[in-house]
Each structure stands twice: as C-alpha cells, then as structure tokens.
Amino acid sequence: MEFKYEGLDQAGKSQSGVINANTQDGAIDAVQRKGITITSITGAQEKSFMESFGKMSFFEGVSSRNLVLLSRQIATLFEAQVSALRIFRLLAEQADKPYLRQVLAQISDDLQGGNSISVSLAKHPKVFSSFYTNMVRAGEESGKLDQTFLFLADYIDRSYELTAKARNALIYPAFIMVTFVGVMVLMLTVVIPKIGGILSDSGQALPLYTQIILGFSTFLIDYGIFLLVGLIVSGYFIWRYVQTPVGHLALSRLQLSVPYIGQLYQKLFLARIADNMNVMLGSGIAMVRALEITAEVVENDVYEAIMRDAIDSVKGGAPLSQALARYSPGDVPAIFAQMVQIGEETGEMGTLLERLAKFYNREVNAAVDTLVSLIEPALIVALALGVGFLLAAVLLPIYNTASAL
Numbered sequence: 154m155e156f157k158y159e160g161l162d163q164a165g166k167s168q169s170g171v172i173n174a175n176t177q178d179g180a181i182d183a184v185q186r187k188g189i190t191i192t193s194i195t196g197a198q199e200k201s202f203m204e205s206f207g208k209m210s211f212f213e214g215v216s217s218r219n220l221v222l223l224s225r226q227i228a229t230l231f232e233a234q235v236s237a238l239r240i241f242r243l244l245a246e247q248a249d250k251p252y253l254r255q256v257l258a259q260i261s262d263d264l265q266g267g268n269s270i271s272v273s274l275a276k277h278p279k280v281f282s283s284f285y286t287n288m289v290r291a292g293e294e295s296g297k298l299d300q301t302f303l304f305l306a307d308y309i310d311r312s313y314e315l316t317a318k319a320r321n322a323l324i325y326p327a328f329i330m331v332t333f334v335g336v337m338v339l340m341l342t343v344v345i346p347k348i349g350g351i352l353s354d355s356g357q358a359l360p361l362y363t364q365i366i367l368g369f370s371t372f373l374i375d376y377g378i379f380l381l382v383g384l385i386v387s388g389y390f391i392w393r394y395v396q397t398p399v400g401h402l403a404l405s406r407l408q409l410s411v412p413y414i415g416q417l418y419q420k421l422f423l424a425r426i427a428d429n430m431n432v433m434l435g436s437g438i439a440m441v442r443a444l445e446i447t448a449e450v451v452e453n454d455v456y457e458a459i460m461r462d463a464i465d466s467v468k469g470g471a472p473l474s475q476a477l478a479r480y481s482p483g484d485v486p487a488i489f490a491q492m493v494q495i496g497e498e499t500g501e502m503g504t505l506l507e508r509l510a511k512f513y514n515r516e517v518n519a520a521v522d523t524l525v526s527l528i529e530p531a532l533i534v535a536l537a538l539g540v541g542f543l544l545a546a547v548l549l550p551i552y553n554t555a556s557a558l
Contacts, residue, residue, distance in 0.1 A: 285305060338373065345366065346371075421517050459477070
C-alpha cells in the first residue's frame with residue numbers, strides 16, 4: 154500500500170513523497186529511517202483500473218537477463234579497481250533501455266551525495282529486490298563487492314531459468330486451449346448454423362446430442378456478446394479480488410492445490426527458499442534477517458506465512474527446523490525439515506541448504522519435462538475428440554438423410 158507523507162529533514166527543510174509499506178506504522182518507520190521527522194502521513198488514494206492502465210508502460214522495467222548482465226559488469230569493474238561512482242556513471246551512459254539509464258543515473262547521483270551502494274539501490278525496488286540490496290549491503294560490510302555481484306548474477310540467472318522453465322511449460326497447454334475454444338466458437342457461430350438449416354429442412358427427427366449442439370449454437374449467436382461481456386466483467390472482479398490479501402492468499406493456496414501442478418510449484422518455492430537462505434547465510438547475513446528477506450521474495454503467500462512464523466520461532470530461541478517441522482508433511486516435506494535440522498546440529502547449514510536447492514531444482518526440471526511430454530499429446534487428443542464430436546453431431550444426421558433417399 155502507498156502512503157503519502159510530509160515532514161522535515163535534519164536541516165529543517167520540508168520534504169514530501171510517497172512510500173510503499175504494508176501498514177502505516179511500517180511506512181512511518183521507513184520514513185524516519187531516512188532522517189525525516191513526519192508532520193503528516195495518509196494512505197494514498199487507490200488508483201482506478203483505467204487510470205492505472207493508462208499510466209502503465211509495457212516498455213518500462215528491467216528483465217532478469219538485463220539484471221544478470223548488469224551485475225556481471227559491475228563485478229568486473231570492481232575487480233578492475235574502478236570506483237563505485239565511476240562504475241554506475243559508465244553503465245548509465247552505456248545502458249540501452251531509457252528506464253535503466255535513468256535508474257543508474259539516479260544511483261550515480263545518490264553515490265555522489267554520499268549514500269552507500271546498498272542504500273542507493275534500495276530506492277529502486279522495482280529493479281533491485283530486497284534480497285539484492287541486502288546482499289550488496291553484506292558485500293559492503295565484508296569488502297567483497299566484486300564477489301557479491303558475481304554471486305547475485307549467478308543466483309538471478311539460475312532462478313530465472315528455473316522460473317521461466319516452469320512458466321513456459323504452461324504456455325503450450327494454454328495456447329492449445331485457446332486454439333480449441335477459438336475453433337469451437339468459429340464452428341458453432343459460422344459452420345453449424347448453415348448445416349443446421351439443412352437439417353431443419355430435411356424434417357427428420359434429430360438425435361438429442363445434435364439438438365444440444367444446435368441449441369448451443371443458437372445461444373452463442375443470439376447471446377454471445379452478453380456472454381463475452383459477462384466473462385470480461387467476471388475476469389475484472391476476479392482480478393480485483395486477487396489484489397486483496399485474502400484473494401492473493403487464495404490464489405497462492407490454489408497454486409499448491411492443483412494436482413501435479415501444485416507439486417511443481419511446491420518444489421519451485423522450496424528450491425527458491427533453500428537457494429536464498431544458502432546465499433544469504435554464506436554472505437554473513439543473520440538468520441532472522443535472511444528469513445525476513447526470503448519471506449519477501451518467495452512470491453507465494455503460503456510460504457511467506459511459513460517464513461514469518463519461522464522468524465517468530467527463531468526469535469523466541471527455537472531452531473528453524475522445529476518451526477518448519479510444524480508444516481510437515483504438507484507444505485514442507487519432512488526431508489526438508491530434517492536436512493535443516495542436520496545442518497543445525499553439524500554447523501553445515503549452508504552446505505545442506507545448497508544440496509536441497511540443487512535437489513529441488515533437479516526435481517522441478519524433471520517435473521516440467523514430464524509435464525510437457527504428457528500434456529502435449531493429451532491436449533491434441535482432447536482437441537481432436539472435441540472437434541470430432543461436433544462434426545459427428547451434425548454430419549451423421551445428414552448422412553442418415555442421404556441414405557434414406
């Protein structure tokens with residue numbers, strides 16, 4: 154949620170702006186950390202759908218691939234002993250995307266003003282996630298910024314490939330379904346009415362399934378526009394519902410409940426949790442902070458709630474494995490909690506989390522390959538059966554009429 158604030162900085166100058174936070178207290182804390190004394194803060198008015206759509210830019214943003222390349226360039230320049238200010242100015246001059254060029258230029262200005270790299274990056278959450286900025290902060294503290302940016306590039310690269318593979322596995326089935334619906338609508342509104350006229354003129358008694366097809370064809374022709382409007386309106390309200398906390402949680406739970414697809418998503422999120430924790434703990438970030446960042450970047454409300462619960466447990470002195478074991482064998486497999494417990498007992502948490510991440514990455518890859526190999530022929534057969542049934546429903550009565558002559 155966005156909050157508008159007004160206040161005074163340490164020099165007594167008036168400051169105002171908009172900040173994103175889950176609650177008003179969180180927004181106040183975030184503004185005060187900037188050294189601003191708040192005089193007023195209010196929730197920003199929610200934008201309408203059409204206003205948001207009108208201001209949306211489909212060309213704005215930075216892809217994961219661009220972020221990987223940017224991280225590798227930064228790491229290379231740090232290895233060459235180039236100053237941070239000079240690095241970001243060079244990259245701003247060379248950036249192809251206007252949005253990225255603007256972001257890098259603003260970071261350069263912040264660095265020149267005395268801000269650290271992590272603080273400068275944190276001002277652009279659409280480009281640099283909380284995970285990214287906290288990793289950079291850990292690199293600043295350890296003096297290993299070049300290694301940190303290389304770690305980030307590798308992490309983003311493998312995370313992108315894993316997510317993209319899972320997403321792309323669902324594109325083909327969606328394309329087949331859209332094609333199927335398009336073919337059926339075209340036949341029911343263009344082809345079937347003409348054939349239906351021939352059947353009506355024949356005067357023969359039509360089978361029940363043929364009458365159903367003809368009735369549905371007539372319904373689409375007469376009321377199809379209302380059906381389309383109803384689908385659009387329903388889609389809009391579903392979209393609005395998903396934007397609410399309750400709706401977003403329901404969508405997250407649905408992701409994990411769909412047969413087979415739910416197992417794929419579960420492995421994807423567990424791989425992300427293990428990978429995030431491994432990278433952050435290996436960089437010296439404290440357990441609680443690592444869990445907080447993981448909760449923010451896991452991108453599923455169910456697992457975010459599990460991470461939040463684990464944070465409270467760890468703060469209370471309980472081991473992480475005990476907190477995770479409460480969700481076994483449902484959302485967190487028993488093997489996951491047991492491996493974390495072994496890591497706690499042996500002091501090899503990072504190594505075991507790395508093995509878990511690799512294990513679940515392999516599981517996701519295998520599950521996606523299996524899904525693609527099974528779903529393609531199944532959808533093609535379903536498409537053929539649907540079109541075949543439609544044709545049979547109208548062609549068989551014609552054939553019977555011709556045979557009777």
